[in-house]
Amino acid sequence: MIRNLNGHPIIIGLTIHPLERRSATRPERIRPRPCLAWERMFVSAVTEAPQWLESLNPEQCAAATHAGGPLLVLAGAGTGKTTTLCARVAWLASEGVVPERIMLLTFTRRAAREMLQRTRALIQMPVGSGAVLGGTFHSVAHRFVRLHASALGLAPGFGVLDAGDAADVIDMIREEHGHAQSKARFPKKSTLLDLYSRTVNAQRPLADVVTESFPWCEQHLETMAALFKAYTARKRKLGVLDLDDLLVYWRALATDELIGPQMQDAFDHVLIDEYQDVNGLQVEIVRALRRERRDLTVVGDDFQAIYGWRSASPEHILQFPTHFPEASVITLEHNYRSTQPILATANALAAQASRAFPKHLRCELKAGSQPELIFCRDESAQAAEVCDRVLEARERGMQLREQAVLSRTSHDTDLLELELTRRRIPFVKYGGLRYLEAAHVKDLIALLKLADNQGDEISWFRVLQLLEGVGPATARRVLDLLVTAPQTDRLASWPTAREPLPAHARGPADAVISALRDTRDERLAGPRVERLRDALAPLIEARYPDCAARLHDLEQLVAAAREHSGDLRHFVGELVLDPPQSSADLAGPPHRDEDYLVLSTIHSAKGLEWQAVHVLALYDGNFPACMSAGSKESVDEERRLLYVAMTRARRQLHLYVPVRYYHRPNGTDDAHGYGKPSRFLTEQVQQLCDVIRSSDQPSHLGPPTPTARLITVSVDGLFD
C-alpha cells in the first residue's frame, strides 16, 4: 500500500484507458513525485545554516518576514514562490503565532501538504503540532460548513456532490421539465452545469454570463433560470451540497454577523497561494475573513492565470491593492529555474500580453541551449520526434522522470502514448480521465451512497440501471415505489418496489438489496465497502467486457476504505474533495528505482518543473483552441497557458508544430488539412527559437514541408 504524506493510502489509478485495449504492455500508472528545486535549497538551508532566512534573496526575505497588514507577493514563474510562502509560515510560527491560528489556502491539497511538511522541517515543529489549517478553498469550506451544519439548516452528515453527480441531478430535472424531447435543442447537462457553476462562482447575473460566454443559449434564458431554481431546491430536498455550494455556504458563514467575527478572530494570519486563480466568490470570502483583522498574504502571478473558464480572473490579483489599500506589494523577479534562452523566449511571449503587472524576470542561469521549434509532418511524426529526443536525452544521462510532455488537451498525447508503448518507454499520465469518472467506480460509489442514504434518488437510478433489461423507464418506476415508502426505511418497501423489474433481474437485485441491509450496522468504512463491492461484482462482470481490470480498480477503492479510520459517509465525502489519481494528489515516491516519462496537461502541470519539457500540438485551432478564439480575454488566457508550459522547463524546451493533422475533419477554413503554427509563435518568439528543424521525410503522405514555412509567415495576421 502506497501512502501519501499524511499517511493516507493512495489508489494507484486506473487500469482502464481508451487506448488500453490496443496496447497490452501499457505500464501501470503511478504517480510521480514532483521535482522540487526549492526542496534542495531548503535541505541545505536547514542542515548547514540555522538561520535559514539567510538563504533567501532580499525580496523573498522581505516577503517572508513582512510584519502586519495585507501583503501581495507577485512571484514570476520559478522565482521561489513556494519557498517564500513556506518561509513565511515558518517565520510566523517562530515569531510565536500559534499554528492553529494560521489559515493556508492553496490550489491543491498536494501543495498544502508539501508546504506544511516543509514548514515543519524548517522550524522543527514536532509532528502533529503543526496544525495549520490548510487545504483548498473547497476542502476548508467543507470543514467549516460541517462544523456549522445545523446553523445552516443542514443535516449533520450532508452529502457532497461531485461534478458528475451534480450534472446527473440537473439532467433529472431537465427531463422532468420535459426539455429532453423538445424540438428546439436545449443545452445538455454538462453545458447547464457549466453555466450554473460559472454564474455562481463569478457572482454575476445569469443573463450576463449567458450573453458573454454562452450566447447560443440566450433563447432559453428564462427556462434555464427556472431549471436552476429547481436545481437548488432539489439539492435542499436531497440534503446535499455541490462544490459551488460549499463556497456559497462558507461565504454565508463568513458574512454572518455572529459567526463571521468568530471565524475572523480564529485566525491571526490568512495566506493564499495561486491568488491569480481565485474567482469572485472566493474573493468575497477572503474579504469577509479579513474585514477587521488585516493580516493577509496572497501570492501569485497574474501571468499564470489559466482558470478563466472556471470563473477565475486575474483581475482579482490586479485589483488586490484596491481592495486592500494599505497593502504592501513585493515582486519576485529572480528566476532560479530556467536558463536564459528559455526565459527570454517566455518573456517574449509575455510581452504580447495586453495587460499585466510589470515583471522582468532575471535569470540566474546564463548558459543553456536555445529552445527548439520543431515542425513535423503530422502528429505521428511528432510522436516519433518526441520519443527520439527523450531517448537521446536519456542516453546523455537525463532520467526519464526529469522530462515531461505537456499538451493543451489530454487527448493530444494519444498517438504518443501508442508510440511510447511500442518502444517500451515507461510513462505516467495525469490529467485526462480521472478515477472517479470511470463508469464502474461511479457505480460502486453510487451504491456506497445508497448504503448511507436510502433516499438518494440519483444513486438508485444509476444502480438499478446496472441490472440487465432495466433502463431509465423501469428504474423510474421502481424508484417511485421506493420513494413513497417512509423516510426511515425505504428498503422495507422493496418487496413491492421490485415488481416492475423483469423476472430475470429480480434475483441479482435482491442480492444487492440484502447487502445494503446487512451492512447497515457496520460503522467502519472498510468492511462495508468490501461487502458492497462483493454484491456489485456480478453486475459489473455482466455489464462490462473488460471486467477484470475494472474489478481491480474497485479493489483499490476497497483497500483505501480499509485504511480509512472513519465511517462510510466520511470516506465518501473525502473521496469527492480529494479524489485519488487527480493531479492534485501526486504524493510520495511510489518506487524510487522506477523511471518514467511524465505526460500531463498543462493545467495539471502547474507548479511543477522538469529538466526538459516538450510541448505538443502548437497549431492554430488546437493551441490556441478554436473554442477560445471568441474573445480577447480567452486568447490572452491561451497565451498564458503556453507561458506556463514554457516556464516549466529548466534546461531544455521543445515546441512541436505538426503541420498536417488527421483527427479534425472540417474543423477549420483550411480544406487541405494543414495545421497553421500557433498564433502565439510570432516572429519574435520564433527568432528566439533559433534551431528550427524540419523533420519531413519522403512520404506517401504528401505535401512537402515548405508549405508549412509559408504558412508560418502569415501567422501574425491571425492576431487581428
Next chain:
DNA sequence: TGGTCGCCAATTTTT
C-alpha cells in the same frame, strides 16, 4: 408501442 440495447461519432482545460 414503449422500452432496451447496440452501434456510431465526438469530446478543452478541473476544485
Next chain:
DNA sequence: TTGGCGACCA
C-alpha cells in the same frame, strides 16, 4: 464516456 438513432423485443 456520452448522446443520438435505428433495430428488435414484450
